[in-house]
Amino acid sequence: MHDLSDEGLMANIADGDRGAFQHLVERHLDRAVRLAQRIVGNRSDAEEVVQEAFLRVWTTAPRWRLDGALFRTWFSRVLVNLCIDRKRRPGFAPLEAAGDPPDPAMGAEQRLNQSQEAAAVAAAVAELPERQRAVLALCYWQEMSNAEAADVLSLSVGAVESLLVRARRTLRVTLKARLGHAMEEKL
C-alpha cells in the first residue's frame, strides 16, 4: 500500500478500504495542518478544517473522478475553500498564531527576537485578504509551483503572481510597522 499513488489509494478508498484511507491521512496530514493553520491563523480551527476535509475525502471517494487533476491539487482546493469558509464565519477569532516556540539552543535575546518576529509575521499574514493569504501559503510555505497554485485556486498563473506581489508588498509595510525601526532599513 505504501507504493500506491494518492490516486491509487483513492480508488481503494472508493471501495470502502479503511486502511487505504488511514494511509492517505498519514501521508497528507502534516502538510494539510500546516497549510490550514497558515490560512485560518490558529491551531484548533486548522485541525477542525483538516478533519472536515479528510471526512470529505472518505465520504465522496466513490464519486471522485480524476479528471486530469492530481489528488494533491483537488485536496488542497477542498482544504483552502474550507479554510476560507471558516474565516468568513461571524465571530471567528483568528489569532493564537505564534507557531512553534523558538529553538532553546539560542540565547535569550535571540529567542525573544525570533518569537516576536514570528508573532508579527503571523499577525501580518492574518490581516491579508483571503486570496493573497491562500496564494502565499500555497506558493511560499507549501512550495507549490505557480501553475499548481493557480489550479487549486481556479486562477490564471498571472493572477497568482500578481496576488503574490501584492501580498509581499503589504507584508513588508505591515512588518516594518510592527517590528519598528530595526527592520526599516532591511525591508
Place this chain on the structure above:
Amino acid sequence: MTLNRLQQVAEAYGADPRRWPAAERQALEPLLAQHPAAHALLRGEQNLDRLLDGWQVAPPDWALERRIVAVAAMAGQVRPVRPWQRLAGWLELLWPGDGLPRGRLLWPQVAGLAAAAMIGFLVGISDFGAFDQADATGLDDALTGISAVGNWQ
C-alpha cells in the same frame, strides 16, 4: 531576460531561485553573476524571506490522525446513484414506506403500476377505431412534422 523581470519574479516569489518558476529560473540565474545590481534587487526580498521562514508551524499531534480515522469509520460513503435507484426513490415518494422491509413493500406497488399501465394501453388500442382517417393523418403529421417539411419544399 532582463533585470526588470528578475525584480518582478523576486517580488512575487522571493529571493531564493528554487522558488522561482521553473521555466524562467535558468534564464534568470545568470543575471545574478552578470549584474551586481541584481544582488541589490534581491536584498530586501531576502530579508522578507528570512522573516517568513521564521514562522514555523508545529507538526500535528498524531491523536488528530486517530480522531480523523475514527470519525470516518462512523460516517458512510456517498455512492453514485444508479438509474434504477433513482426510479425506486421516486416510487418511494409516491408510496412512502410504512416500516416494512423496502424490497417487500416495493414489488407489489411496481406490479400495480405496471398493471395500470397495461390496462391503459389496452383501452387506448381498442379506442383507435373511433378515429377517422383525417384525424389519424393530422395526429401523425403533428408528431413527425412531415406536413411542415412539405410546406418548406
